[in-house]
Amino acid sequence: MPEGHTLHRLAGELSRIFGGHVVRVTSPQGRFAESAALLDGAVLAGAQAWGKQLFVDFGEDRFVQVHLGLYGTFAVHAVHPDPDPDEDGDHHDTDPGDTDPGSVVPEPVGQVRLRLVRADAGAWADLRGATTCALVTGAQRDAVVARSGPDPLRADADPGRAWQRIRASRSPIGGLLMDQSVLAGVGNVYRAEVLFRQRLDPLRPGNTLRRGQWQAVWDDLVELMAEGVRTGRIDTVRAEHTPEAMGRAPRKDDHGGEVYVYRRHGQPCLQCGTLVRTEVLGGRNLFWCPRCQPRFRSRAAASS
DNA sequence: AGCCTATGCGAAC
């Protein structure tokens, strides 16, 4: 779940449900208890994501930095998904027969590192299994952001910064896309899928890409990841390759989306039928279609 | 019920 789209979606949810409201902050598990106590009862100003990093703003130069890592989750629950539909409105849909929202928050189950509660709306959020959950200052947040490459999900991103790194590197493009200092927010699924869609060999050295190819990768990521934020899943297949269009069974997998190559090794490519391959690159599983993404041959290698 | 694996990354070795 946690590629950039997950964190941006979370930032939106947290801002919408908790933003501008007093929240109770606890650490049922205990590992964040000291910091939680400092924040308890503060107004949550909002939340923002940069790549896979999430920062929840509690004002007074206090931010909770969250990184979900491989299997962390930050589950947001609300009795009413949109708690303030008509703040300046003329009608209130508050139902007197509603369950007391303050009483619906359940006892924490399992290792809940951080819990946010907005009792008046019956809303709560539980963080589990995160790599990072830390109280930081604005300067510390800025330092993290400064170390990150441009994020396709941010309007202020400059793809040229990533291009400068890619064009100067002999590392495989498949590795560069996963390097958060080159590009922020792309994980193993988007990496595999965007390379397939752009017909690029994952092992092709960054410095052999043409500028137009990089631009196409960036534009595709902007579109794919924005859709991921909207839907909460990673779908990358074009209309002609959906299960309905092809008359095939939909994917049954924990990330739910329809993809071309990610974790489809040994199965036929949706575009050409060649069996999808996998190999470990830099400790991560890489997936690609050897026919749609033919091995790149440099000029020097081709002429020798 | 138990086992395996995973969309990630920083610390420890």
Place this chain on the structure above:
DNA sequence: TTCGCCTAGGCTG
């Protein structure tokens, strides 16, 4: 280079 994080869905039995 390996480990920890300690979740959660899919698969095996």
